[in-house]
Amino acid sequence: MKTGKLVVLGSINADHILNINHFPQPGETVIGKQYTVAFGGKGANQAVAAGRSGADISFIACVGDDDIGERVRRQLASDHIDTQPIEAIKDTTTGVALIFVNAEGENVIGIDAGANKAVTPEYLDRYKQQVIGAAALLMQLESPLETVIEAAKIAKDNGTQVILNPAPACELPDELLARVDMITPNETEAEKLTGIKVDSNEDAERAAKALHDKGIATVIITLGSKGVWLSQNGEGKLVPGFRVKAVDTIAAGDTFNGALVTALLEGKPMDSAVRFAHAAAAIAVTRPGAQPSVPWRKEIDDFLA
Ligand code: ADP
Numbered sequence: 001m002k003t004g005k006l007v008v009l010g011s012i013n014a015d016h017i018l019n020i021n022h023f024p025q026p027g028e029t030v031i032g033k034q035y036t037v038a039f040g041g042k043g044a045n046q047a048v049a050a051g052r053s054g055a056d057i058s059f060i061a062c063v064g065d066d067d068i069g070e071r072v073r074r075q076l077a078s079d080h081i082d083t084q085p086i087e088a089i090k091d092t093t094t095g096v097a098l099i100f101v102n103a104e105g106e107n108v109i110g111i112d113a114g115a116n117k118a119v120t121p122e123y124l125d126r127y128k129q130q131v132i133g134a135a136a137l138l139m140q141l142e143s144p145l146e147t148v149i150e151a152a153k154i155a156k157d158n159g160t161q162v163i164l165n166p167a168p169a170c171e172l173p174d175e176l177l178a179r180v181d182m183i184t185p186n187e188t189e190a191e192k193l194t195g196i197k198v199d200s201n202e203d204a205e206r207a208a209k210a211l212h213d214k215g216i217a218t219v220i221i222t223l224g225s226k227g228v229w230l231s232q233n234g235e236g237k238l239v240p241g242f243r244v245k246a247v248d249t250i251a252a253g254d255t256f257n258g259a260l261v262t263a264l265l266e267g268k269p270m271d272s273a274v275r276f277a278h279a280a281a282a283i284a285v286t287r288p289g290a291q292p293s294v295p296w297r298k299e300i301d302d303f304l305a
Pocket of ligand 1: 167222243249252253
């Protein structure tokens with residue numbers, strides 16, 4: 001991949017997490033044991049992973065004109081992200097996830113996209129020079145699909161590499177897939193895109209082929225603790241991850257994506273970029289939470305030393 005700047009286009013959410021003994025029934029009020037606000041959203045998580053692992057990155061996104069939006073922006077800036085293309089949208093709330101976690105660790109979640117809905121093609125138009133000037137554009141599917149498609153078109157027309165992490169799982173139009181250079185689904189997302197259930201290397205190979213047939217040169221299917229299936233240049237192989245004691249796999253995929261693109265933009269060959277991303281994600285799963293678990297560059301380098 002050509003080296004240079006990264007642009008991430010994606011979502012920002014504030015996760016409001018309430019730990020309770022049992023989920024309330026309709027009409028019931030339960031008293032919580034612990035309440036936490038954590039910053040998330042796949043776009044923000046991947047931007048943070050890229051910023052902390054050393055990328056030269058800017059992030060196109062929207063927050064609401066509320067306190068939490070301002071706090072998120074400040075946090076992202078402290079993670080070495082250029083936050084200039086993040087606007088606070090008037091009379092809008094920052095995207096939220098309201099999460100109840102019961103004593104068994106199960107969760108129920110309600111989401112409001114809030115300001116993420118304001119990442120429209122018109123909004124993108126204000127920052128399209130960022131996409132044109134970047135070496136790579138990294139996106140997910142928590143922003144309006146028409147904006148993701150438009151950004152891919154602008155990138156493709158201007159020689160910016162398009163990397164899509166197709167999460168959350170969703171079927172996608174060929175007009176988008178044909179403009180993607182590298183795609184990074186997990187097993188569930190690969191099945192949604194191809195109709196092929198990924199239970200073995202052979203399944204992964206078939207799913208990768210189906211995605212190559214859509215015009216995508218590089219397919220990386222993430223397989224949790226097993227690692228990834230890497231398929232490019234007519235060759236597919238398993239690249240195992242690192243064995244660690246996982247405490248919480250939230251944001252594993254996001255960390256993997258942000259670190260992978262960072263390494264590729266530094267000019268690392270694909271195999272060592274995947275190793276770097278595996279290390280970053282392995283560190284993240286040994287810690288609780290989304291963004292708090294994402295490692296800094298020095299930690300990744302120390303892990304690999
Ligand atoms: P997602 O979080 O999107 O579902 P995966 O679960 O496939 O993504 O994980 C993405 C990457 O995170 C893996 O390829 C691997 O590098 C790392 N990872 C995930 N779970 C573990 C684990 N238990 N131990 C070590 N690494 C892990």
